[in-house]
Amino acid sequence: MTTTTMRAIASYRGLPVDNPESLQDVEVPRPTLRPRDILVRVQAVSVNPADVKSRIALEPSADPRILGFDAAGVVEAVGPEVTTLSVGDEVWYAGDATRAGANADLHAVDERITARKPASLSFAEAAAMPLTTITAWETLFERFGLTAGSTGTLLALGGAGGVGSIMIQLAKELTALRVLASATRPESQKWVRQLGADGIVDHHRLAESAGEVAPEGLDYLFSPHSHGNIEAFARIVRPFGHITAIDEPAGLDLLPLKPKSIAWHWELMFTRTMYRTDDMSEQGKLLETVAGLVDGKRIRTTLTTTVDDFSATGMREAHRLVESGRTTGKVVVAR
Template sequence: MNTVSAVAALDGRPISDPAALVDVEVPVPELRPRDVLIDVQAVSVNPVDVKVRAGLDRQDTPKVLGWDAAGVVEAVGPAVQGLSVGDEVWYAGDLTRQGSNTRLQAVDERLVSRKPTSLSFAEAAALPLTTITAWEALFDRLGLEETSQGTLAVLAGAGGVGSIMIQLAKVRTQLRVLGSAGKAQSREWVESMGADAVIDHHDLLASVRAAAPDGVEYLFSPNTQGNVEAFAQVVRPFGAIVGIDDPSALDLMPLKSRSIAWHWEFMFTRSMFQTPDMAEQGNLLRRTADLVDAGRLRTTLNTTIDDFTAAGLREAHRLVESGRTVGKVVVTR
């Protein structure tokens, strides 16, 4: 059986354990009709990687993580139409399949697009998962358009999703954008992403009221636990909130009297349920690539680890798990 090198998890041990992620050999994936086989050149580590790794029970088969990548098409399935061998691509993959922490990965072509020509593989790998999340949150969940006005509060503005959401909102709407940050480095980063004002998520009520005395129409939340009461006070009546986290309990009743809508965004929904519009993820990545190449969006890469081994990926997981990273962490080959 032909095999390929990969980095995998065998159980949910802490990242400080050298066996939390290990170098393994896995079978070369067999292609489904609409799959492309990608020679992975760079991957980004996201909170979902940390969450899945930490929650693993003992695995009989190594679990290859990774849901952000850029690489080169090595082969195509018989029903593939939009991509060819040799294309440089980017994508976020499918939570139900083996991930991108491998030399060769099979991905449905509908989730893939050609990467921006102006970005390196590392710069490109920083963007797909967070861009899809931000795009779907803004334009699918909140229903924003190019003519949309008002104020959007982006919490964790220096994080992966927040960094690209600020940019997308400024480029594709007429919204005023507030980005939250704590430390000085995060504030500088949020400003560099294009936020109109920086708010402090440690003192959300006071800082939002200072920047937007009448409140905000829209709010993005990657950390909902214990914050719904505050959200109800800063979001205007008939406003809307989109969340991406997994709170253990969620009481939305404080939002009712103000008729504030709540939306969930989960970027794996389309691939997980094979929805009829699954190709929209590839489409939005193509549109994003055009915006990047036109100089309207920039990469959110901030930390590069040139070590595509278990050791390098353990370090990337450690950084992301710390919760103190600014921008994205990428591991390159």
């Protein structure tokens, strides 16, 4: 007999990760499917900086809030209008910030932002990738408008992080760019070189280091850390270059970029689901494309740490690791 409830990991208010109440094991109703939803039996989730920000920012509530974006699992049921996936399919996806998250036994997600996971990856290896892959893909091919024939120099700041780790690979495989990455610790530098970075920049001395590695200047720059860096960006990016940022620093002043006519782009991979855009299915399509690249051995998982404890205790440990700011690649919580 099908039960009407399920286990989940939830928060009632924003608390420090060391507080046992910051993430708790709870019993909640099973999700109700919308017409185009699939119901996924979740096998693994990854923790992103976005998860940490969401947890910390929670206002007090009497109702549990289930967090979690990236997930991989098995389709257990489908809505009446689902056409692309079937019960039993193994899937991966990055979720929807407007709905309950994936840190649960079961998760309802729209089929249009979901795809079959790479067959060659475990659930943990797959769960590490969707959110950062979508962010990197949309940055490269939608914000920057790159193609297979695009040339020039790209710098991915935070190269050893989740987005940087997949952006390096996508840019090397699918464009003709020279790809640079910022990394300072020896383990981070080793990681980005293994992923294909052509050169390394020290973000603690950004303008000087980038000038040494790319004296001709940068054509494209990806920034997860824009605060205090705009003057340096203006120095190292070439005239008519492009910058895409994913952070939201208060009081950001972009005027130093104007003399070079440098274009500034924002990237938020949740925009399509937040606004239910007509092209929501593009996210599912790009995940399908990347699954083919993974199974073709052209792209590798960015998983580096697995917490084998799908409970509040395991989730707090994963959040603690991500909050430390010293992880390379991705942290995953698996069953």
